[in-house]
Amino acid sequence: MPELPEVEALAEFLRSHAVGRVVAAVEVGAVNVLKTYDPPPQALHGLQVQDVRRHGKWLDLDVDGLHLLVHLSRAGWLRWSDALPAAPLRPSGRNPVALRVRLDDPDAAPGRGPGFDLTEAGTQKRLAVHLVRDPQEVPAVASLGPDPLAPGFGRDDLAGILAGSRQQVKGLLRDQSVLAGVGNAYSDEVLHAARLSPYALAGSLEPAEVDRLHAALRSVLGEAVAAASGRPAKELKDAKRAGMRVHGRTGETCGACGDVVREVSFADRSLQYCPTCQTGGRLLADRRLSRLLR
Structure with missing residues (x-):
């Protein structure tokens, strides 16, 4: 997508x-x-x-x-x-x-x-x-939420969105009424860069975790925009796949730590993550009603 x-x-x-x-x-x-x-x-x-x-x-x-x-x-x-x-x-x-x-x-x-x-x-x-x-x-x-790359979207704006939310952070990032433009692939990439579990509760993130998430949103999306800029439409899909570090790379080696990239599958989609980087080495159960790991 x-x-x-x-x-x-x-x-x-x-x-x-x-x-x-x-x-x-x-x-x-x-x-x-x-x-x-x-x-x-x-x-x-x-x-x-x-x-x-x-x-x-x-x-x-x-x-x-x-x-x-x-x-x-x-x-x-x-x-x-x-x-x-x-x-x-x-x-x-x-x-x-x-x-x-x-x-x-x-x-x-x-x-x-x-x-x-x-x-x-x-x-x-x-x-x-x-x-x-x-x-x-x-x-x-x-009904779109704020654009995470808008010049005025700061760390405190993100903190206000997260505060009190009972959503898992993966779902919150994909919710277009909360943040506009992030989908399944880049939410995986942002969470990997921020070293956060996709199942972490958004409203329970510590201040340092909010700092990392905001920085990851800006850097991951900003770098992807820069990499795509100037490319003809026919090249964009391949460029996107080539730039992914965890999304779509199940079974491959994480470039940040050397662990194996894992996957959680749902009915119509899947997510990828690195256990060492994001969940303290714990594996997330591959079913929708998994026990939350943060």
């Missing part, structure tokens, strides 16, 4: 490639991807892309005051092309392209201008596209 660093890189890429261009056409390959109907996608035709921003894990294309908001969810992706296929996109259950945005280019052959496809693999169709006049019209955007 694309998280804050990858979505920020996609926004940066689109700012350099799409801003200033006029939308020539919007073609729908999967109707279920559209979560709004007024205004319709065709309302973007002839309008100019003014800016591209990020809200948590949401992409926001400002097209002359209309906002094309995209949440890539677990299996969605954005695929840029300097010359899209000339044939119009047709709805098809077999085609991974859910939405195509064509942009004008006076130097391109007819129908072969640049643009991007929104694609989704697998059977769980969660890719979401909203076309609205104000991003705050989308409840999931309006």
Whole structure:
């Protein structure tokens, strides 16, 4: 799933490639991807892309005051092309392209201008596209918590979020209404860097642990954003995997201490951690109702 660093890189890429261009056409390959109907996608035709921003894990294309908001969810992706296929996109259950945005280019052959496809693999169709006049019209955007990389997000802000919480810290980091942009992968990375168990209770962290967690949020996410910056969209997935220290590395050696990276599996996801770095050498039971270890 694309998280804050990858979505920020996609926004940066689109700012350099799409801003200033006029939308020539919007073609729908999967109707279920559209979560709004007024205004319709065709309302973007002839309008100019003014800016591209990020809200948590949401992409926001400002097209002359209309906002094309995209949440890539677990299996969605954005695929840029300097010359899209000339044939119009047709709805098809077999085609991974859910939405195509064509942009004008006076130097391109007819129908072969640049643009991007929104694609989704697998059977769980969660890719979401909203076309609205104000991003705050989308409840999931309006309810986002603070961005952990925002300039004003300090240690005390994090401490206030943690105070009194009965959530496990892993779940709190992934809760978009608490912090915007962190998902399963980077929460594993942040907790490893902070030397905290994923099962630690957020409201029970000691001041020194809060210090480490805040520093890890800023450093892990900041370094990932820097590593992704300037990369084309097609390289971002591999770059993300290459930068992971524990997430997705079950059975490999922890680069910090030499222990073996372990995994806890749930129904629809898993987490990875290092026992030596994070749980005092104790293994977390591989079931949802494990006894809490801190």
